[in-house]
Amino acid sequence: MSEDITGKLSANGAVGAADMKNRAAAIAMTLRKRLLAAAMLSVLLITTACATSDDEGSKKLNTPKALEVGRFASPNLGSVNTYWISGPDGLVLVDGLRTIPDAENALAQIRENETPVVSIVLTHAHPDHVGGLGVFHEAYPNAPMYAADTTIHTMATDAMGFYELARSLDGHVYPDHITVPENAIADGAPVKVAGLTLETKRFGPGETDSSTVFYHAPSGSLFTGDLINNKMTPALLEGHTCGWLADLNLLATAFPDAATIYPGHGKPGKAKTLIAEQRTYLVFVRKEIRAAIADSSPGGSEVTAE
Structure with a gap:
C-alpha cells in the first residue's frame, strides 16, 4: 500500500x-x-x-505665401496709392502717383528699405497714377517701365486732354512732360520682374479705356488700379459704368483665388468684399442717375450744374 x-x-x-x-x-x-x-x-x-506631420507640411506649402508690400497714399484730396513689392532681386513699383511732391515723398519712404526699385509697372494712364513717374525714373534710371500698349498710346497722345486738365488744376506740381513706359505688355502675358512672376489681364472700357491688373498667385495679391476703390469716390469721367460692372464680374471670375486687393485708392482689403462693394456703389450711382435724367424728373432729361 x-x-x-x-x-x-x-x-x-x-x-x-x-x-x-x-x-x-x-x-x-x-x-x-x-x-x-x-x-x-x-x-x-x-x-x-x-504622415500627419507630412500632411501638415503639405498644407503649409499650399497656403498663400506672404508678399511684402509697401504703400504710400498721398495726403491730398482724392488720395492715390503707389505700392512697392519686395522681390528676390529688388522692388517693383506699382503706379506713379499724381504730383511731383507726392512722388518725392514716396521716394523718401521707399529709400528707407535700402533696396532699389528694379522695375515699374502701370495699371492705367489716368493723370493721378502717372504724374510722378519722372521722379521715380530719375531716381532709378535703369528700372524698366511696363504698361499695356493701349496705356502707352494714351499717355503719349493725351487724346482726352486729361494731362492738360491736371496741369491747369495742379499748376507747377504737375509735370510739363509725362514719362512714358518703353515696354509694352501683351494682353494676358505674364511679367517677370524682380525675381517675381506677375500675371496680367487687361480690362476696359470701364473705369478707363484700358486698365491692366497684376496678380501674384502664390500670395493671392491682386493690384487692380482704379478698377477697385476702397471707400473712395471714383471718377466717372469716361462714363463707362456698364462696362465697369462687366469688368468687375470678369475680375472675380478671372482671379477666384485672390485674397487681397491693392486698390488704386483706399486701403487694401479682402478681394471678394472690395469687388462686391465697388459693384454696389456703381449700381447705386446708375439708379440715381437714371432717375435724375428721366423725363419726369424736375429738370427733365437735361443734367445741369447746380
Whole structure:
C-alpha cells in the first residue's frame, strides 16, 4: 500500500511539474505576443505621426505665401496709392502717383528699405497714377517701365486732354512732360520682374479705356488700379459704368483665388468684399442717375450744374 501511494504521488508530482512547465511556456509566449503587439503599435503610431506631420507640411506649402508690400497714399484730396513689392532681386513699383511732391515723398519712404526699385509697372494712364513717374525714373534710371500698349498710346497722345486738365488744376506740381513706359505688355502675358512672376489681364472700357491688373498667385495679391476703390469716390469721367460692372464680374471670375486687393485708392482689403462693394456703389450711382435724367424728373432729361 505504501508503494502504491508513493508511486501515485511520484506520478502526480511528475504531471504537476510538466503542467507548470507548460504554463510557464504559455505565459512566456503571451508576453512575447504582447511585446510584439506593443512594438507594432509603436511603429504604427510613429508612422501615423510622420504622415500627419507630412500632411501638415503639405498644407503649409499650399497656403498663400506672404508678399511684402509697401504703400504710400498721398495726403491730398482724392488720395492715390503707389505700392512697392519686395522681390528676390529688388522692388517693383506699382503706379506713379499724381504730383511731383507726392512722388518725392514716396521716394523718401521707399529709400528707407535700402533696396532699389528694379522695375515699374502701370495699371492705367489716368493723370493721378502717372504724374510722378519722372521722379521715380530719375531716381532709378535703369528700372524698366511696363504698361499695356493701349496705356502707352494714351499717355503719349493725351487724346482726352486729361494731362492738360491736371496741369491747369495742379499748376507747377504737375509735370510739363509725362514719362512714358518703353515696354509694352501683351494682353494676358505674364511679367517677370524682380525675381517675381506677375500675371496680367487687361480690362476696359470701364473705369478707363484700358486698365491692366497684376496678380501674384502664390500670395493671392491682386493690384487692380482704379478698377477697385476702397471707400473712395471714383471718377466717372469716361462714363463707362456698364462696362465697369462687366469688368468687375470678369475680375472675380478671372482671379477666384485672390485674397487681397491693392486698390488704386483706399486701403487694401479682402478681394471678394472690395469687388462686391465697388459693384454696389456703381449700381447705386446708375439708379440715381437714371432717375435724375428721366423725363419726369424736375429738370427733365437735361443734367445741369447746380
